Amino acid sequence: MSSVIPEFIVDKNEDRCIKCKVCVRQCSEEVFKYFEEFDLIRIYNDKCVGCHRCEMMCPTDALTITKNNALYKENFHWSSYTINSIKKQAETGGMILTGSGNDKAYVSYWDRMLLDASQVTNPPIDPLREPMELRTYLGKKPDRITLKEENGEVSLETKLSPQIKLETPIMFSAMSYGSISLNACESLASAASKLGTFYNTGEGGLHKKLYKYGKNTIGQIASGRFGVDTDYLDTCAAIEIKIGQGAKPGIGGHLPGEKVTVEISETRMIPSGTDAISPAPHHDIYSIEDLKQLISLIKEATNYEKPVFVKIAAVHNSAAIASGIVRAGADVIVIDGFRGGTGAAPSVIRDNTGIPIEVALAVIDQRLRDESIRNEVSIVAAGGIRSSADAVKAMALGADAVYIATAALIAMGCTLCQKCYKGKCNWGLTTQDPVLTRRLNPELGSQRLTNLVNSWNLEIKEILGSMGINAIEALRGNRLRLRGVGLTELESKILGIEHAGM
Amino acid sequence: MNKFPREKDISGCSIFGLINTDGEKVSGSVITEAISVLHDRANGLGGGFSGYGIYPDYPDDYAFHLFFDSVKAKEETEELINKHFLIEYDEKIRTDNSINLPNKPLLWRYFVKNRNILSKDSEREETFKAVMDINNNIEGAYVISSGKNMGVFKGVGYPEDISKFYRLEDYSGYIWTAHGRFPTNTPGWWGGAHPFGLLDWTIVHNGEISSYDTNRRYLEMYGYKCNLVTDTEVITYLFDFLVRKNNLTLPLASKILASPMWVDIDRMEEKKRELLKALRMTYAGALLTGPFSVILGFENGIMGLGDRLKLRPLLVGKNENTVYMSSEECAVRKICPDLDSVYRPKGGEPAIALLDGKYV
Numbered sequence: 001m002s003s004v005i006p007e008f009i010v011d012k013n014e015d016r017c018i019k020c021k022v023c024v025r026q027c028s029e030e031v032f033k034y035f036e037e038f039d040l041i042r043i044y045n046d047k048c049v050g051c052h053r054c055e056m057m058c059p060t061d062a063l064t065i066t067k068n069n070a071l072y073k074e075n076f077h078w079s080s081y082t083i084n085s086i087k088k089q090a091e092t093g094g095m096i097l098t099g100s101g102n103d104k105a106y107v108s109y110w111d112r113m114l115l116d117a118s119q120v121t122n123p124p125i126d127p128l129r130e131p132m133e134l135r136t137y138l139g140k141k142p143d144r145i146t147l148k149e150e151n152g153e154v155s156l157e158t159k160l161s162p163q164i165k166l167e168t169p170i171m172f173s174a175m176s177y178g179s180i181s182l183n184a185c186e187s188l189a190s191a192a193s194k195l196g197t198f199y200n201t202g203e204g205g206l207h208k209k210l211y212k213y214g215k216n217t218i219g220q221i222a223s224g225r226f227g228v229d230t231d232y233l234d235t236c237a238a239i240e241i242k243i244g245q246g247a248k249p250g251i252g253g254h255l256p257g258e259k260v261t262v263e264i265s266e267t268r269m270i271p272s273g274t275d276a277i278s279p280a281p282h283h284d285i286y287s288i289e290d291l292k293q294l295i296s297l298i299k300e301a302t303n304y305e306k307p308v309f310v311k312i313a314a315v316h317n318s319a320a321i322a323s324g325i326v327r328a329g330a331d332v333i334v335i336d337g338f339r340g341g342t343g344a345a346p347s348v349i350r351d352n353t354g355i356p357i358e359v360a361l362a363v364i365d366q367r368l369r370d371e372s373i374r375n376e377v378s379i380v381a382a383g384g385i386r387s388s389a390d391a392v393k394a395m396a397l398g399a400d401a402v403y404i405a406t407a408a409l410i411a412m413g414c415t416l417c418q419k420c421y422k423g424k425c426n427w428g429l430t431t432q433d434p435v436l437t438r439r440l441n442p443e444l445g446s447q448r449l450t451n452l453v454n455s456w457n458l459e460i461k462e463i464l465g466s467m468g469i470n471a472i473e474a475l476r477g478n479r480l481r482l483r484g485v486g487l488t489e490l491e492s493k494i495l496g497i498e499h500a501g502m
Numbered sequence: 503m504n505k506f507p508r509e510k511d512i513s514g515c516s517i518f519g520l521i522n523t524d525g526e527k528v529s530g531s532v533i534t535e536a537i538s539v540l541h542d543r544a545n546g547l548g549g550g551f552s553g554y555g556i557y558p559d560y561p562d563d564y565a566f567h568l569f570f571d572s573v574k575a576k577e578e579t580e581e582l583i584n585k586h587f588l589i590e591y592d593e594k595i596r597t598d599n600s601i602n603l604p605n606k607p608l609l610w611r612y613f614v615k616n617r618n619i620l621s622k623d624s625e626r627e628e629t630f631k632a633v634m635d636i637n638n639n640i641e642g643a644y645v646i647s648s649g650k651n652m653g654v655f656k657g658v659g660y661p662e663d664i665s666k667f668y669r670l671e672d673y674s675g676y677i678w679t680a681h682g683r684f685p686t687n688t689p690g691w692w693g694g695a696h697p698f699g700l701l702d703w704t705i706v707h708n709g710e711i712s713s714y715d716t717n718r719r720y721l722e723m724y725g726y727k728c729n730l731v732t733d734t735e736v737i738t739y740l741f742d743f744l745v746r747k748n749n750l751t752l753p754l755a756s757k758i759l760a761s762p763m764w765v766d767i768d769r770m771e772e773k774k775r776e777l778l779k780a781l782r783m784t785y786a787g788a789l790l791t792g793p794f795s796v797i798l799g800f801e802n803g804i805m806g807l808g809d810r811l812k813l814r815p816l817l818v819g820k821n822e823n824t825v826y827m828s829s830e831e832c833a834v835r836k837i838c839p840d841l842d843s844v845y846r847p848k849g850g851e852p853a854i855a856l857l858d859g860k861y862v
Contacts (some may be wrong), residue, residue, distance in 0.1 A: 016757070032682040075613070076593050118712065118792075121710050122709075122710040122712060122792055122793065123793060123813060126812065130811055131763050131765070131811075133764055135764045137783045141783055141784045141786075142784055144747075144748045144784070145748070145780055145781055145784050145785075146749075147749075147750075147754075147777075151650060154751075154754075154777070155773045155776075155777055156777045156780050158772075158780065158784075160780055160783070160784075163783065204627075238641060305859040369719060369722065369723050372723045372724070374723060375723070375787075377786070429770070467712055468710075468712035468792045468793075469712045469760070469789065469791045469792070470810075470811060471789055471791055471792050473716070473782075473786035473787070473789050474712065474713035474716050474789050474790075476716055476719075476786070476787075477715070477716050477719050477787070478713060478715045479713070479715050480714060480715035481712075481715065
């Protein structure tokens, strides 16, 4: 018997319960069990992950999930989480796994930055009356444009590097088929195509069903090289080399064999039932010059027609690494902060490694400017972007665009129970169980994602208008429109912003 | 001395410019009469003028106009100028000190030649670097103009008082621009007044750009240091960057600073569309948003340009061989009641008048 005290208490109001057994059928964690001989639904609190599926599906509102306040005696140093972790490790001898992003109480710099607005000297612009442009092109820009003249007509001589066009500076970040269900992948792909933006395959390959969304697909190449072949490279609009992930910098991935279904095995191009292991490093990248070779290889293989992204986790010396990545030929750098999500990671890594995206973004943007190479690359910020305000602040710090994934999952039903690694997601997102995946209708999922991004677009336009800005590029790197609150002088300096009142 | 050097300059303004397209010179008193009509759009905290063709005795020398806060700043500046240039002649700028203006800096002008024989491009680049060097590295020294056969006259006061102070009636030029300023900060700082000058570029500017820091940080990648914290400085540098350093024409530079909307670019025929798309993507850091109208002066013409939403006024009038540009029509009518043509350019549409009579 486990000595771990349950985290949640499932309370059932017997007066309301009609014994319809929806909860029994809905809960994949088997919290509820029906005993026919006694006509009784028994509740096992210790199995509850706090996802609230039963609560929401119960037709008579008979269920309430509450936090177990009596967990352990209150202790500032030894929290209930810590005590439970120790007990679990003592029982199993294993690493504690977790899903989604770092949930610890580290500072959020988004919440310590406020936006400027126009008053008197400069009119705010009403987005309902004036054009407000969000279009963004990602890719390497030349330092200068040269022109040619033929028969008195001036035209372009410079040949631009490949670019991808975004109608909104928000993209869906990498989540593989395997870590999430095909229905979830299709929801993202179809929403990206409706929104004129992009989603990312993660390291899951591209399912045949999703090839039709290729124009809005960023294909990832990670250390396991799963699902990469000519068709994949030809179909995706851009290719992303994944070096690291904000939730687990320096850690690879592991999709257990039981999740490698026939369809996943075909998509990832590995035998079904075998573990899909993405090593911590790429075994052909042990240094920056090796990265350059892989970038060149991908460009050669895609006929120099597709921008190549390189994604790194935000770590202590990100600025110097980013500079090296630009010089290695990447068209776009993705920086993933420590709040970024994951399907599975050791808690100890997720909760203790990396740095905030705000800081990494600020220093990388400044470093590339100091080296006069900022034009040679686009910067995408990722990892814990929660709202349009976070996105606007990211762009004011210097990002060209942002990636969202946790917010996208929430739009599709996720309640951040952080049990993605168990493969039992009650919302049909991070599971391959056909009973569960059916719960997400890709058309509805796509609609909810489209709604989310459209509402953020409206909010971004409203914010731009209040600042008197009417094109997103005039926000990019416009740090004067940010002010810090409650920041130390050093923090302000690192973020490159003034404190409120200055 | 700027009392609030960390704050971004904010001001509303009146602007005026004229060019005699045959190159005939007119006295500085003409433009003074025009800008004085717009007295109420300034608040006495900034006024200024630029004149072209005003130094016929030194037409091939760079004319440096300087503000010094101290004699020490002057000595250091002269040492630096001497390193790169031969000073042909220098003098204290003549002023009428019966005009009472606050915080007057020491005003000096130098006519200089580069020590080496250089191509026109590299000569201008060397001069540009020297100006950046003085403005950034010598405390209390500001180069306010640095072109050939032209100069900027500005300070804290109403434009008509500034004109009297500098005795502008003694100068005559074929191009004049003028500015009346209503700053809400940087009071009493002479460097904050317009026009702003670099090489032969001068800008008078009405408005406030909301993209300032994006533009500033973009320019700093290419050797520009924006130490005067004004929008006008940034706009001047952007023109220098796009036209002189990137060899773009003024109309194309205008399409970058006040770019057409993407929906309009999408509708253009292919060659033009690809060109404008590439310009907007590549020079994204140079896009100006927020309200502005500017008059740019340069050695052979003037150009008026308004922001793409047309949030600030700009009028262009023509009478025989003179083209006028102004934020208000009354200023033009004051000195030229009968105009052959008058129009208000659309937002983002440049109005260019050149010395050889070309009028776009």
